[in-house]
Amino acid sequence: MEKLKTSRFTSFDISLVAALFAIGLLGILTLYSAMQGSAPGSSMPPHQKQLIWWGLGLMGILIVILIDYRHMEHYAYAIYACSLLLLVYVLVMGRSISGAKRWIELGPLSFQPSELIKITMTLALAKYFHHRAKQGRYNLFELVVPFLIFLVPFVLVLLEPDLGTAIVLLLVFFSIVLFFGLSQGSIIVLAIGGLASLPLGWFNLKDYQKERVMTFLNPAEDPLGRGYHIIQSKIAIGSGGFWGKGFLHGTQTRLRFLPEQHTDFIFSAFAEQWGFLGCFLLLAGYLLVIFWAFNISSRAKNTFGMVVALGITFLFFWHVIINIGMCLGLLPVVGIPLPLFSYGGSFLLVMLLGVGLLLNIYIRRFIF
Template sequence: MLFVLFFIEACGVATLYSAAGGDFWLWAGQQSLRIFVLTGLMFAVAFVPISLWMRLAYPAYALSFLLLIIVELFGRVGMGAQRWIDLGVMKLQPSELMKIAVVLALARFYKKLPPSLTNKPLTIGMALAIIFAPAGLVLLQPDLGTAVMIIAVGVVIIFMAGTTIKLFLAAAAGVVALAPLAWASLHDYQKNRVLTFIDPDRDPLGQGYHITQSKIAIGSGGLLGKGFLNGSQSNLSYLPEAHTDFIFATMAEEWGMVGAMLVLLAYAYVIRWGSNVGASASRFDLRLVAYGLSFNLFLYVAINVGMVMGLLPVVGVPLPLMSYGGSAIMTVLLMLGILLSVHRHESQGVNGQFNGF
């Protein structure tokens, strides 16, 4: 898994170098430093006993929630959204940390809950409050993509905790019934993104420009790509956000379908590894943690790739470990560190001796 992880990180740095037209220090240099430091943090997290992470679940949730409130009051505005706290050395996006905190908090919530209480209205209400309280604050930023991820991961954990499928069907019916109200509550730019997703040609030089140029970049790469540093869409600035949300299109243009599939298979391997950690976990709460974090990683990749290929609306979810930026990389490597901690716990021998990753 670590070898595949390093491969993904290297692909990200190489693509950033190319997107900058061969300028290493514009994006790739800073990204390399972040990856080096945060990968070290991942290993440090891996050697923290998972029991400690579970004890810190509620405090971590409370701290992340407090940071979301601070964002609303004093956060930095960028690209029309208020999502960051400027710490000087980096710009922290607390909503990213909440993706981990929700998983840990729900796992601890269900840990000591008797199975007979799983489907009780009070239990479901408390679990939904853990999910929707931070998701509501994230929507106010506004950040629809992150809010959707928090809700989706939370709902999956509720399902895996043993909640009956009948309640999910009833909830789905309720969501359909409330769809008009949800549509009315969206910001105008969010409505335009959905409409553009349905018909990208409705505004090809405005709302539809991003996805149109992204599909041109991916399609023009063909089977083997145009070659490293030869991506015309990104190097000639036709492709917006070529180093952040649309970095997959930059990579696919230069490396072609073969290169893109190789990267997607690498992501799939890491996600599958995380799921296997959950499947082999001996404790119920650790299974929820491992499955929840693995599903988080899956959502990162699925939403971003679906977005740049025109299969999903543009919602601003980065491609993990490849898109330029610090908060998402920190979050993903923290997730992997906790997964390694779970794996380490399960690898303990009968005498408590660590048998290796």
């Protein structure tokens, strides 16, 4: 029985590894295609940089696997505190790129602590729930500490400002809380509180962020101004048809009609070249990864492992849904990259570390 189960999961793993690498390979190819025609800079082309990050990420996976995740539980708060310090550091000392302070310079590469916090916040939350595990739903008072664990990085990230990451933190946090269950009273209080803070949040948005929301609500209002990007994205995706225009033959991509086509809108560049068929397979790959992660969570031997795996699952899920939803015009434009696909070293590294954590939990599922 036990043995049969093992073999079943081993085969599951191979398809998972295949899925991960397939996504990664397609990502690199799309990145390459997205950079055609752009002026050759003095620095390394993005797809090569991305490959280096892949290498770093794979090494990271190995290191993460070697450390038993139960030891990590021990240091979870310390790790969390360290990443908070990094967030404070960028706010104070960080390099400002187009008005946002997000980066720490590491020689030729730069790193965003706001990506790291996506996982370390999950670790801290996992540790909290691990020690407070109880049956039944939580009420708001019992959630004060996890709320603070979420709130501090949330505010720091908003200050950078990095709205996309803040939204991800918010979604992951609430997904975990809802997963554990909230009492009915708490849900009502939260709903009222959320609605009441909506106008407050609106007034705190930057003008360009407000514009994006308005554009999302009515892209046709200003097709050549603010709505332009989202319309070009739809054209790119739609014109791919079933088979796609072929690798390197996407006119929208090649002629640079797409905005941010190597980061936020990389899915549109992919969809144009690979068509519905490619998109279907890519989505299937992501769903596979998400269910694999979810499965690991459901089989974790303790609450810490379960919540860590859960957090990473939600991280994947929300990133994929929001990014692709945005490219398809279903959601407002917000800077949330596509995992393992978009250009951006920090995020790739963090997601690969997440994969490492999942494998860590997965390998040790029978040990107790």
